[in-house]
Amino acid sequence: xxxxxxxxxxxxxxxxxxxxxxxxxxxxxxxxxxxxxxxxxxxxxxxxxxxxxxxxxxxxxxxxxxxxxxxxxxxxxxxxxxxxxxxxxxxxxxxxxxxxxxxxxxxxxxxxxxxxxxxxxxxxxxxxxxxxxxxxxxxxxxxxxxxxxxxxxxxxxxxxxxxxxxxxxxxxxxxxxxxxxxxxxxxxxxxxxxxxxxxxxxxxxxxxxxxxxxxxxxxxxxxxxxxxxxxxxxxxxxxxxxxxxxxxxxxxxxxxxxxxxxxxxxx
Ligand code: MG
Ligand code: MG
Numbered sequence: 416x417x418x419x420x421x422x423x424x425x426x427x428x429x430x431x432x433x434x435x436x437x438x439x440x441x442x443x444x445x446x447x448x449x450x451x452x453x454x455x456x457x458x459x460x461x462x463x464x465x466x467x468x469x470x471x472x473x474x475x476x477x478x479x480x481x482x483x484x485x486x487x488x489x490x491x492x493x494x495x496x497x498x499x500x501x502x503x504x505x506x507x508x509x510x511x512x513x514x515x516x517x518x519x520x521x522x523x524x525x526x527x528x529x530x531x532x533x534x535x536x537x538x539x540x541x542x543x544x545x546x547x548x549x550x551x552x553x554x555x556x557x558x559x560x561x562x563x564x565x566x567x568x569x570x571x572x573x574x575x576x577x578x579x580x581x582x583x584x585x586x587x588x589x590x591x592x593x594x595x596x597x598x599x600x601x602x603x604x605x606x607x608x609x610x611x612x613x614x615x616x617x618x619x620x621x622x623x624x625x626x627x628x629x630x631x632x633x634x635x636x637x638x639x640x641x642x643x644x645x646x647x648x649x650x651x652x653x654x655x656x657x658x659x660x661x662x663x664x665x666x667x668x669x670x671x672x673x674x675x676x677x678x679x680x681x682x
Pocket of ligand 1: 509510520521522616647
């Protein structure tokens with residue numbers, strides 16, 4: 416069942432999403448060679464609690480930490496550990512926060528030191544595909560329109576779209592209906608209506624779309640060992656159009672990146 420949100424609820428959800436956005440911005444300054452993902456996880460937990468919110472992933476389905484930390488060939492759901500990040504790594508950080516009874520859920524893939532141009536392109540294309548998907552999240556369109564836009568954008572570059580993990584409705588539950596696959600066919604699936612809120616989150620592999628799972632029961636990684644990227648935004652339908660609730664603004668401020676990519680999704 417799809418739970419439609421009121422205007423007031425959407426504003427509360429924006430608050431939750433922005434706490435995650437600020438957490439990612441704080442982490443952007445800390446991601447560098449030599450730092451461990453467990454250290455970053457502790458910083459994030461403290462930061463979220465200081466903002467009077469609860470880490471959204473900690474304990475959810477028994478996940479042990481605040482952040483999902485997935486370096487390089489890990490796609491999503493990596494568990495923070497004491498292994499230092501290395502120059503040339505990428506690290507996908509997925510973060511959730513619960514405030515006022517609503518979840519934010521939002522992810523960014525960071526470069527650690529200097530990464531190859533091939534890897535930079537993977538991150539760029541994955542992020543652009545997220546916006547291609549968000550553009551289709553509007554009244555009258557369907558779930559398949561978002562999936563098609565993301566898949567089409569990435570497969571043109573020869574990248575693999577992960578099938579087993581998908582975006583989702585978001586609200587008082589972290590995972591609500593509908594499922595939002597990053598692949599699909601135009602005009603198929605559930606129809607979008609005013610007041611829907613979803614997390615759109617392409618997971619894009621440089622090589623094959625096929626995956627493996629580690630014995631820890633959590634970590635999903637690429638079957639061919641090539642890198643994977645993950646970007647996620649929380650989006651509502653407001654006045655028929657996509658309205659971004661989360662923002663990469665704080666990450667960009669921390670990294671000195673100029674961007675107006677989110678402007679088209681603000682009313
Ligand atoms: Mg997430
Ligand atoms: Mg999500």
